[in-house]
Amino acid sequence: MRIAISTGGGDAPGLNAVIRAAVLTAVHRGWECVGIKRGFGSLLGEEPPVPLGPQEVRGITHLGGTILGTSNRGNPLKWRMQRPDGSWEERDRTQELLDSFRAHRLDALIAIGGEGTLGIVYELWKKGLPVVGVPKTIDNDVGVTVATFGFDTAVATATDAIDKVHSTAESHERVMVVEVMGRNAGFIALHAGLAGSADVILIPEIPFDINKVCDKIRRREAEGRHFSIVVAAEGAVPKGGSVSLIDPEHARLGGIADKVAHSIEQMTGKESRSLVLGHLQRGGSPTTFDRLLALRFGAAAVRLVAEQKFGMMVALQPPRITAVPLAEAIATPRRVPLDSDTIATARDLGISFGD
Secondary structure, three states: OEEEEEEOOOOOOOHHHHHHHHHHHHHOOOOEEEEEOOOOHHHHOOOOOEEEOOOOOOOOOOOOOOOOOOOOOOOHHHEEEEOOOOOEEEEOOHHHHHHHHHHOOOOEEEEEEOHHHHHHHHHHHHOOOOEEEEEEOOOOOOOOOOOOEOHHHHHHHHHHHHHHHHHHHHHHOOEEEEEEOOOOOOHHHHHHHHHOOOOEEEOOOOOEOHHHHHHHHHHHHHOOOOOEEEEEEOOOOEOOOOOOEEEHHHOEEOOHHHHHHHHHHHHHOOOEEEEEOHHHHHOOOOOHHHHHHHHHHHHHHHHHHHOOOOOEEEEEEOOEEEEEEHHHHHHOOOOOOOOOHHHHHHHHOOOEOOO
């Protein structure tokens, strides 16, 4: 067997651990591995695939990022190409990718990615590509699996930042609004906000009323607590409003923390500041949980290849790593359940969701 490994979409701590586990598991079976650079780039003529063996993956489990590089703008089904006149067009390069796959004598692809990448490889599988998916996203929003690697590390990073913000907020008696990632799912904001003792948590699943947010801050002020911490997912939405965009053309989210901080200062008179963690959450060494999960995913993906179970994705369904159809995994993305124990715990502790 000669298998390819690719990483697509935004990077996440644990990608290198998956690559290492997949390569070593394959090599122990006598198989050969190659790495596809920058998402699907190596299959579309950008640069040749790279050999992956024990030497290439030695000592990378603890490293953030991905040794293969990644891209969130390389969809072969809708590949953007620039015309001679400077305008852009979208082309379907699926057949070119399939021909390249065969030309490189590849037998299977292990595709590591989030909701977008998994949706792409599902379509490629339907067109004949033998593929196994590995779920990756710090947002933790891939369906069917209880967790994706990268999420635990992102939460730890966000929690550490919230801890540090507490001291400066209390010293200056300010309101600090911390913006974390989470386009459609508020898992990072919820978990980091709860663990970091936030006073208000704003998530996409619960449209917020800024008046309710300010009511919480005024109550704290009346109780002698002259500072407050607000944690907002980038996809948090005010009631009757829309998501905050910093780049409408490419639908890039951002700016909700600044808007909330400005409204709080205007409505309560409390000095307010905003902090955007941004890509800080994607970087750094993966936590122990993410390393173990990534290693288990990588080895399990090779086992699925050995069993010829293509069109499937590895998933954590404790206590086991199982195989689920890609179609099922992308059908219903995960969202924060509003009846979850975590939401109930936050409300019991007096945290406001702005509702």
